[in-house]
Amino acid sequence: MTGELAATEELGRATGPHGEVLLRRRTTDDGGVHLELVVDGVFAMDDVDTSTERLLATETLRRCSGDGLEVLVGGLGLGWTAATVLADPRTAGIDVVELQPALVGWAARGLLPSLAGVSDRRLRLRVGDVVAALAAGPGRWDAVLLDVDNGPGFLVHESNAPLYRPAGLAAALAALRPGGVLAIWSSDPAPELLAELAALPGATDAEQVLLPVQRDGRRYEYAVVLARRGGQRSVGSAGGG
Numbered sequence: 001m002t003g004e005l006a007a008t009e010e011l012g013r014a015t016g017p018h019g020e021v022l023l024r025r026r027t028t029d030d031g032g033v034h035l036e037l038v039v040d041g042v043f044a045m046d047d048v049d050t051s052t053e054r055l056l057a058t059e060t061l062r063r064c065s066g067d068g069l070e071v072l073v074g075g076l077g078l079g080w081t082a083a084t085v086l087a088d089p090r091t092a093g094i095d096v097v098e099l100q101p102a103l104v105g106w107a108a109r110g111l112l113p114s115l116a117g118v119s120d121r122r123l124r125l126r127v128g129d130v131v132a133a134l135a136a137g138p139g140r141w142d143a144v145l146l147d148v149d150n151g152p153g154f155l156v157h158e159s160n161a162p163l164y165r166p167a168g169l170a171a172a173l174a175a176l177r178p179g180g181v182l183a184i185w186s187s188d189p190a191p192e193l194l195a196e197l198a199a200l201p202g203a204t205d206a207e208q209v210l211l212p213v214q215r216d217g218r219r220y221e222y223a224v225v226l227a228r229r230g231g232q233r234s235v236g237s238a239g240g241g
């Protein structure tokens, strides 16, 4: 947060099977205006500094070869990762899977500045659980970008816990085309997740990129943990792994 809290304006609030989602605008006494997302009572994010949400996209896509890239992003949040994937001309299609129906509706109404006015046929935004999407799509994507919690050590939904266990990570890896890249955002360095990914059969190039961020006079260290599915991407890949 920059400056003291001066006022908040609720832009949307809804309750569904996965709890409450709240989108609000916060104005600070130093004139800053920021969007804030609270999911199931847990602060999910704001847009004071979206550099690491965008780096999740750029760090992943720069490890992908070729063009015609098919990308999965889970979840939507304030849309910065998705918008950054769309900004890469090599992106042929992007599936954004978001658990909260209300958030998808607010995006469609233009309430998320990152995607406001975006009318792009490559963007497929849908309501769903990314865990199910991963299980349903073996060998489908060149990149899978996951930012559904504050990290494996700070879950927004307890139901996401299996995603970070070996079977969940193996499903995410299997959802990639050969040579594809899996990336997971975390609000803390995640050495255990890195070790899990490195130990997965069929995974190569496991690594952690540390992302220092300065907020409110404090230094935070966020991270993106990545791994590649072994094998070579076939030229003009159009699916199937």
Ligand SMILES: C[S@@+](CC[C@H](N)C(=O)[O-])C[C@H]1O[C@@H](n2cnc3c(N)ncnc32)[C@H](O)[C@@H]1O
Pocket (backbone or CB within 6 Å): 039, 044, 045, 053, 054, 074, 075, 076, 077, 078, 079, 080, 081, 082, 097, 098, 099, 100, 103, 128, 129, 130, 131, 147, 148, 149, 150, 156, 157, 160
């Ligand atoms: C921190 S936000 C994502 C921020 C996003 N990277 C951005 O750039 O704005 C996390 C989002 O994941 C969603 N989410 C949580 N669990 C999910 C799941 N299992 N499947 C799909 N979306 C999920 C939340 O509702 C929330 O919108």
